[in-house]
Amino acid sequence: MQRKSAPAALLLGLLLAGAALAACSAPTQSGGAEAPARANGDITIAGSTALLPLVKDASAAYQDRHKAVKISVSGGGSATGIAQVAGHAIDIGDSDIAAPEHSDLHDNRVAVVGFAIATNPSAGVKNLTKQQLQDVFAGKVANWKQIGGADQKIVIVNRPRSSGTRAVFAKTVMGNVPIAESGLVQDATGTVVSVVKQTPGAVTYVALSGVTGGVTVLSVDGVAPSAANIVSGKYPIWSYEHMFTVGEPKGNIADFIDFVQHQTGLVKKNKFIPIGDMKVSEKDR
Amino acid sequence: MIALQARRSHRVERIALLGLRIAAAIVILAMASLLLYLAFEGTKTFFVDRFSLFAFLFSPTFAVDSNHPGAAVFIVGTLAVTVFAIAIGGPFGIAVGIFLAEIAPTRMTHVLKPAIEVMVGIPSVVYGWLGLTLLVPLIRTHTTSPSGFGLAAAGIVLSIMILPTVITLSEDAFRSLPTSLKEGSLALGATRWQTITRVLLPSAASGLAVALILGIARAVGETLAIQMVIGNATQFPAGIFAPTASLTTEIVTDMPGATQGTLLEHALFSMAFLLLLIAMVLIVLVRLALRRRS
C-alpha cells in the first residue's frame, strides 16, 4: 500500500529540495581565486579590534560620500578577520599580522601600528628589558617587586588565540617562549585596557591605538613607544595593518581600500602611523 | 452532488495529510543532517589531521601551534561547572518543586509560578550580564580571587539558570503520583513531612531523576552566560575562584578566528560533536528513567 512508502518518498523529496537550496548560493560567488565585489555594492568588514577605530571612521566618511554603498564593520580579532574573509563570510578581513599561509588572500596594507606594554599603575615599573618581559609573560615572575616594582602580584591579562596583537607580541618579544595561560583572557583591545585599569598588578600587550588614560605604558629596553621610535625602528613592537581580500580587490572594495590608504589625517588621529612615514620595513609583518 | 463534495473533501484530506507528513519529515531531516554534518566536520581531527582520539579526550595540553589540541582542559571545565551548578540547583530545585506540589497555598502558587516563567524567559546574555555586574565584583572584593572571574561565578549563575527546569519537572513528578499514596500515609498518622520524605520522594524518584538529568543537560549546553564570567583561561580550574574554560565557552571564544580547514577549526567542531553526543546520551538516560516509571 502506498502509505508505507510515503515517508520514504517524502524524505527523498526533501533531500532533493535541500540539494536545490544548496545550489542557490549567493549569485556573485565564483568560488575560485577571486571573489568579485558583490553586485549590490555591500561590504562587510571584520577583524582586528586594533584597526577597528580607523576602519570605522573611514567607512563612515566613505558612506557619507557614497550614499548607496552599505558597509558593516565589526571586531572579532585578527584571526577572525582572516578566517571569515577566507571563508567568504565577509568581504574584507582586518588583521594586525600577515597571513603567509593564505596564498588565496591578497594583502592590502593600510597603516602601521605600534604595540605597548600597559600595566596598572600599582605595578610601579616604567621600563623593562626584553628578557624581563619574557619572564613576566611566561609566568616565571610572580611579583612585581622581583623586577624592581611594587610589592604586588602580577596578573597577566591575555588576548585570545585569535588576536593579532597577541601574535605580534609573541613574535617580536617572546620568540619561542610560550605565553603562560594562567591569567585572564579578554577578547578585545578595549576590554583589555579597562580590565588592566581595574585590576591591581595587571599587565598586558595592547595596540597603541587602544591605550587610554589610567594605565602605565612601559618603555622596552629604555626605548619609549613613540611614533618617532617606531618609524626609525628603534622600538621593536610594531606591525602593518592589513585589509585582506580574496584575490585582488575590485569595484567598491578596491575603491574603499584605496580611500583608507589615503586618509592620512584619520590615520594619525587614531594613533596609527602612515606607511609612507616608515624608515624601516619588514617583509613578514 | 454529495458524492462530488465527498470526493473533494477526500482530496483535501489527502493533501493535508501529505503536508503534515512533510512537516514531520523536515524534523527528521533536520536532525539527521545536523548529526551527519557535525560528525563529518568533527571527526576530521582524527581522520584528516590524524590526531589521536585518546589524546583529544585526555591530554591536558591544548596547543594548536604544535598540532596538539587536547580538549581535556575544557572537558574538565564543563564537568566542574556542571557539578557545581547541579550541586546547588539540584537540591534547591527539588525542594521548591516539592513545595509547589505539596505545600504551597494557591495564592503563593499564583506568585511563584509566574516568577519561574519569567526566569525561564530571561535570555542567557542577561544572566551573564547580571553575573558580570553583580556577582563578579562581589567575588572580587570578598574572596582571594584577584579578578572575580572564575568557576564559582560561572557555577552560581548556572545554578540559577537551571532552577526553573528542575523545579518544574520536580513539581510534575510529584503531581503525577496517585493521591491515594499521600492519603494512605496521612491516614496512618504520618506528618506531612514524613509523607513527603518516606513515601512520596521514593515513589517520585524516577521523575526526579528526569528533572536532574534535564537540569544537567541545560547546564552542559549553556554558553554565553558562562563565557562572560568564567575568565576563559585555558587551564584546569585551580580552585573554585580560578579562571577556567569549558567546551562551550572555548567554542565561542575561538571559533570566530578559526579558518576553515585548519586543525583549530576541526578541533572546535570535534568539541561541538562531543557536546552533541553528550546531549544524546542524556536523552537516552531520560528515556530509561521514564521507562522505569511505568
Next chain:
Amino acid sequence: MAVTAPSARSVAATGSVRARKITNAVATVILWVMASSIIVMLALFVLYMVYLGWHALTPAFLFGTPKETSAGGGIGPEIFNSFYILVLTLFFTVPTAVAAGVYLQEYARPGTFRSAVQFSAESLATIPSIVMGLFGLLVFVYLFRWHFSALGGALTLTLLNLPALMRVTQEALSSVPDTLREASMALGGTKWQTITRVVLPSAIGRLTTGIVLIAGRIFGETAALIFTAGLSVPYNNPYALDLINLPHETLAVHLWYTHSESIVPDVDRIGNGSALVLLIMVLLFNVAARVLGRQLTKRFTGRVS
C-alpha cells in the same frame, strides 16, 4: 509503578509524635524560605537592572545607531533586527512545527516514522544553541556561501525552536476533549475538517500562549546568531530588510558584543541599557502571552480557560 506504599510500621516506628511534629514544622518553614527566596531574588534582579539601566533609556539610545569606537551609540537597529529575525523565524517555525505537532498528535500511528519524528524532536531539543549556531555557520555561511544574513539566522533559530513549538502544539491539542472530535465526526466532518474547524480553534488559546512565550525566547537568543546573523549593522541603511547579504545584529547579540569585543568608552551604559530593554521585552512577551491566550480562548470556546 514502583511506589513505596506506606505501612503502619514505617510510620509509627519513627519516634515521638512531638518530635515528628517539630520536624514537620521546621521543614515546612525551610521550604517556605527557599520558595520565597526565589521570588525575592527575581525581584532584586529586576530592580537592580532597572536601577542600573533606566537612565540610559533615552530616545537617542533607543532609536539611535550604534557606534563602534566612540560614546553615544544607540540600539535602534538592533531592536529592529531582533523583531525582524523574530518574524522571519516564526514564519518558518510556526507552520512547520504546528503541522508536525498536529501530525503526531492526531494522525500518526505507532511505527518507525512516528518514533523517528519523536526521537528527532527530542534530540533537537537537547542540542546546545552554540552547536546549532555552528551548524548554521557550516551550512548557511560556508556551504551556501551566504554572508552573515538574516535568513541564515532565522533558519538556524527555526531548527532550534521546532521541538518546543511542536510540544506546545501537542499539549494544546491534547487539552481539547475527545468529545468535541467525536461530535464533529458524528455530524459528518472529515478528520481534517474536524481539526481545522473544531480542534484547532478550541486549542488556539493555549497555542498562542505557547507561541508568544517561545517568541520571547527567540527575541533573547544569542549563541545561535553570533555565527549566522553577524555582529554589525551597515552604517548606510541600518534598518535594511535584506535577507542574505547583510549582517543583522540583534539586541541580545549586541549585549554580548558590547561586553566582549567593544572598545567604546561607555560600555557600561550601553550594556545596562540593552540588558534592561531585553528584560522589559521578556516581561512584555510573558504578559502578552497570558492575556492573548485568555482572550482567544474566551472568544473561540466561550470558556474562561
